[in-house]
Amino acid sequence: MLLFPLMLAFGLMAGSSSLDNGLLRTPPMGWVPWERFRCNTDCKKEPDNCISERLIKAMADRLAEDGWKELGYEYINLDDCWEAEERDSQGRLQADAERFPSGIKALVDYVHSKGLKFGIYSDMGNLTCEGYPGTTLDAIEMDAKVFAEWGVDMLKLDGCFSNSSVKAAGYPKMSAALNKTGRPIAFSCSWPAYEGGLPPKVNYTLLGQICNLWRNFGDIEDSWNSLSRIIKWYGDHQDTLQPVAGPGRWNDPDMLIAGNFGLSYEQSKVQVALWAILAAPLFLSCNLQSISAEAKDILQNPLLIYINQDPLGIQGRRIAKSGQFEVWKRPLTNHQYGVAVLNNGTDGMPKPFATSLRLLGIFDCQLGHKVYNVLDRTFLGNYMIDDTIAFKVAPTGVVFLFLRSLC
Numbered sequence: 312m313l314l315f316p317l318m319l320a321f322g323l324m325a326g327s328s329s330l331d332n333g334l335l336r337t338p339p340m341g342w343v344p345w346e347r348f349r350c351n352t353d354c355k356k357e358p359d360n361c362i363s364e365r366l367i368k369a370m371a372d373r374l375a376e377d378g379w380k381e382l383g384y385e386y387i388n389l390d391d392c393w394e395a396e397e398r399d400s401q402g403r404l405q406a407d408a409e410r411f412p413s414g415i416k417a418l419v420d421y422v423h424s425k426g427l428k429f430g431i432y433s434d435m436g437n438l439t440c441e442g443y444p445g446t447t448l449d450a451i452e453m454d455a456k457v458f459a460e461w462g463v464d465m466l467k468l469d470g471c472f473s474n475s476s477v478k479a480a481g482y483p484k485m486s487a488a489l490n491k492t493g494r495p496i497a498f499s500c501s502w503p504a505y506e507g508g509l510p511p512k513v514n515y516t517l518l519g520q521i522c523n524l525w526r527n528f529g530d531i532e533d534s535w536n537s538l539s540r541i542i543k544w545y546g547d548h549q550d551t552l553q554p555v556a557g558p559g560r561w562n563d564p565d566m567l568i569a570g571n572f573g574l575s576y577e578q579s580k581v582q583v584a585l586w587a588i589l590a591a592p593l594f595l596s597c598n599l600q601s602i603s604a605e606a607k608d609i610l611q612n613p614l615l616i617y618i619n620q621d622p623l624g625i626q627g628r629r630i631a632k633s634g635q636f637e638v639w640k641r642p643l644t645n646h647q648y649g650v651a652v653l654n655n656g657t658d659g660m661p662k663p664f665a666t667s668l669r670l671l672g673i674f675d676c677q678l679g680h681k682v683y684n685v686l687d688r689t690f691l692g693n694y695m696i697d698d699t700i701a702f703k704v705a706p707t708g709v710v711f712l713f714l715r716s717l718c
């Protein structure tokens with residue numbers, strides 16, 4: 312078997328253990344309101360677009376009934392702005408009573424009844440980013456206990472209204488407190504994003520031991536400019552970031568924005584292809600009630616999800632840059648690969664690109680590989696090591712290939 316050489320080649324990895332809660336052996340998938348719904352709390356004016364139990368239930372219904380859940384999109388998460396302005400008389404976090412009249416426990420039960428999981432949000436500091444009560448160091452144990460009592464399955468812990476020493480004490484402490492509840496709760500840490508995302512300020516060995524996923528970089532916005540900056544940053548810093556990801560511990564380049572307003576069809580394909588290469592969490596953040604058929608087709612692509620969820624959990628790398636093209640490659644189980652060819656140009660027409668298995672560094676089967684176009688859902692053919700693989704890539708677009716060994 313090729314497993315051993317693969318492990319050596321990709322540094323899979325003496326010394327890098329992951330948080331021992333058994334969770335997220337493949338990147339998590341689900342839905343989160345933030346990118347699309349932000350901190351809209353005006354349910355009087357906008358009852359369908361505000362952060363409320365009504366919105367969360369509606370999205371849970373869509374995940375359960377529109378084919379998302381079967382593909383693996385199983386988490387329904389809250390983000391900022393679910394809380395009341397004050398903790399309750401016992402000092403416990405509580406939901407805004409008007410927008411969440413049934414309370415979080417009932418909402419979690421509803422989500423579970425749909426066969427889904429529930430994620431909640433807090434902040435390792437005095438206040439959340441939008442000014443709701445945060446989890447201060449002295450509140451960590453209580454908040455973890457309350458989340459566990461509610462039946463929460465994931466916690467995202469943000470980092471506003473805080474400082475480096477509070478974060479350095481707080482994130483490990485919350486990890487231990489979640490463990491102590493006895494309930495498996497996946498832990499998403501925003502910590503590195505607040506420290507610039509890179510060593511020496513960020514210790515990824517430690518993060519891998521206490522968190523299941525972490526945001527490394529700034530928030531995604533609904534634009535190509537934002538998406539492009541994120542892709543560039545993960546490529547430029549891959550020597551640091553690529554080795555630290557693996558089963559149970561993922562880099563998180565942030566939410567999927569396909570299905571919203573800012574990306575073209577081709578640009579939406581770029582995001583999902585790169586997120587599959589990067590072994591990134593796949594969190595939708597669009598309105599699932601009004602999502603277009605085109606966006607749904609991209610986000611529900613089974614082969615794309617298969618690549619994203621590969622059990623080896625090896626994050627891919629940018630292996631070449633040539634003019635306006637970038638080539639990204641991710642090794643998968645059983646001599647399979649994902650390869651994304653990104654055209655970062657904006658000049659008019661689709662541009663021809665040619666490569667071969669040899670140029671891609673894929674020699675592990677003398678008989679060659681079957682090659683599929685993932686997003687077009689087509690089979691391109693069987694290719695020997697030196698056969699030319701040629702296609703055109705649209706401006707600010709991608710061709711995403713899946714390669715399956717003929718050996």
Ligand SMILES: *[C@@H]1O[C@H](CO)[C@@H](O)[C@H](O)[C@H]1NC(C)=O
Nearest residue numbers: 331332489490493494495496
């Ligand atoms: C808590 O940590 C221990 C030791 O690392 C582990 O065996 C156990 O599964 C963890 N429990 C939870 C609920 O995460």
Ligand SMILES: *[C@@H]1O[C@H](CO)[C@@H](O)[C@H](O)[C@H]1NC(C)=O
Nearest residue numbers: 436437438447471472473474
């Ligand atoms: C958090 O609150 C404490 C106590 O009121 C205060 O000393 C500290 O400056 C605050 N930190 C931030 C970052 O706002």
Ligand SMILES: *[C@@H]1O[C@H](CO)[C@@H](O)[C@H](O)[C@H]1NC(C)=O
Nearest residue numbers: 437472473474475476477478
């Ligand atoms: C960080 O915040 C904590 C708690 O609010 C405070 O006690 C501490 O002095 C702050 N540290 C620095 C370096 O500002």
Ligand SMILES: *[C@@H]1O[C@H](CO)[C@@H](O)[C@H](O)[C@H]1NC(C)=O
Nearest residue numbers: 511513514515516517518520
């Ligand atoms: C990073 O964290 C690990 C695990 O806690 C620790 O062993 C190591 O010394 C830390 N590295 C640095 C540079 O602080």
Ligand SMILES: *[C@@H]1O[C@H](CO)[C@@H](O)[C@H](O)[C@H]1NC(C)=O
Nearest residue numbers: 538539540542543637655656
């Ligand atoms: C694409 O090119 C633009 C303009 O040169 C640049 O700002 C951006 O970072 C590039 N994107 C990627 C993913 O390299």
